[in-house]
Amino acid sequence: MILCIVEHDNGRLEDQSAEALTMARGMAGAAGVPLHAVIFGPGGDAVAAAIGEYGVSVLHLADSDALASYAPVAWARGVIAVVEAAPAEAVVASGTDRGNEVMATVGALAGLPMVANCIDVQPGDPYRLSRLRWAGSVVEDAELDSDGPRLFSVAPGSVVPAKADSAVTVETQPVPLSLSDADLAVRVLEHMVPEHDGASLVDSRVVVGGGRGVGSAEGFAVLDELAGLLGGAVGVSRAVTSLGWRPHRDQIGQTGVRIAPDLYIACGISGAIQHMVGCKSARRILAINSDADAPIMSKADYAVAGDLHVVLPALVDELRRITA
């Protein structure tokens, strides 16, 4: 069988687990084996019907009170208990923080290789796969040999979730799991809502981005003004946070936030790959840059050659005139 680690939020199937289930079902079909899932934490049985629609025939449920809080080692022990009882040729998780963490822990405890951020996996001997490197700027094609179950995580957004042609009736089995204190030493003790407010970059329909070309922390006033007029949020490139002009939570890119607005207005940003992976899901990209040869000028849908401190004030004036 092929086992998929499924995450849920109070009984609601997580979107990225639906992606992982879709890839895992394709693998199970190609290998001619059944698809199983493992779910942790109380309330996991509420997801049974939902995963049946994705073709899961057996749900391995670890819903003891000890697993009420997320604990990566305990989850990994649970995965190992499942594959020891019902041999799996592969285990698939979503490439979320938790999915990668649990899968890496399984790999470490079992002494098996783990392959992160896969976009395609073809069962066989050996397994062939494609995975993302350089935050999605490079694809690696590879082969995997393994003495035990092959361990994969699925790159978020690389698979379109699709339900099976016909729903399967899910048989639920408890996971035979006895946990030690050490297995629960790393667990979530508390949840907090962050203090900062302001328009959320992730949810904004329009984002005004500023890079080194903004010139100073004060230089952002005109970007803030434009974002205010358009009902959007301001984001920045890494250069800006490194210079201390804006906080890291405003950063768009590989080591910051990934955005998907209708329009991203990138001002004074050169367009390094680390930045572009954070904004590539924008429906339209508009670049304003004094350097007509900056990489972003050919990666955008619209480009304006010019100093942002000349173009933006004129644009703001015109917007005020129109909307007055």
Added chain:
Amino acid sequence: MRVMVCIKRVPLVGGKVVLSPDGKEVDTKFLGFGISPHEECAVEEAVRLVERNGGSSTVVTLGPQSAVEQLQFAMSLGIDEAILIDSGDEEWGPMSTAAALASAVSEKVAEGAAPDLLLLGNEAPDSGDYQVGIRVATALGWPCVTGVKELDVSDGTAVARREHGSEMEMFSVSLPAVVTVKEGLNLPRYPSLPGRLRAKGKKIDQMKAERMAEGLTTLQLRLPAEDGRETELLGTGVDAVPRLIEVLRETGVLAR
């Protein structure tokens, strides 16, 4: 307290990735090298922890001899000592890398200089394996918290917070522990001139390690299909403003 921090020498890719003619690696002929943003924060955190609590800091890397450059960079920021585990010019996989790093920690333990805390970046920017820190922790039998954005260390305990969706989640583990961090943990300092000079004069300990067979064999690297945006030049300077307004309307950002 004693803090160890692990780093990796990686090429600094700018606007475009160029692959070598055989498609096996990124062409680095025209690139500089550095460490990742996550690791810059790990180094900064190690320096701050020792500034605050006393003790000493060690930076360790598995890499080619040229990775001396990155070890000196870390020492120029205030790390006390450095260890280079020689990998030759081959790229080692995450299992071999973790085993080598764990052996460097074990050697420190054997010398009676056991670290209290081992810091790594959450993932390497080039290979993106998301597992080395966890494998090192498992080999050592230490707890591991990954993806950490806030860290408080005191009285033999590390309290670590990380993002989960729109919330922060909190972990608390006993030392010694492994913590992998993400950029945003702190704002790293820049190296000072005296710091750079001091770093040049410091000795770097050399270590050897065994590379093991890992199951994953790279067949080739390739660039993903371009997302196919065609660029329309709207104009130059303020002359572009009328067309800019039209674009705001066309994209639905501005009501018609």
